[in-house]
Structures are given as structure tokens and as C-alpha cells.
Amino acid sequence: MTTMSHRTYAVTGMTCSHCVLSVREEVSEVAGVADVVVDLASARMTVTGEGFSDDDVRSAVAEAGYEVTL
């Protein structure tokens, strides 16, 4: 049984496509994450996957140098 879920986060601090790439790279490595879509204009990130944790996503974004605010 697979239950893929989608979660949207607000990410602050991203200013260009390089930031987007860094965030996407780090969050892609989180356990359970299958896909990461980052929208720079709205500062939103949508994570798709199975059983990933908010804490891990937060840490990965922090690792890239940005912050999840929601």
C-alpha cells in the first residue's frame, strides 16, 4: 500500500534560481521524499513523498541555508 502525500511549506530567504536548486537538492535527500517543487515567486515548496517528516524537511532547508516558516 502506498500513500503518497503532498505538503506545502513556506520558505524564506530564497532570492534566485540558485537558492531554489540548493533547497531542492537538500530536501530531495530527505527520507521518504519523492519529489520537490520550489516556486521562487511565491516562496513556496511542495514536497511529495511517503512518510517524510516535517522536522527532516525543516532541517534540510536549514542545511541549505534557508528557513521553513510554515
Ligand SMILES: [Cu+2]
Ligand atoms: Cu540565490
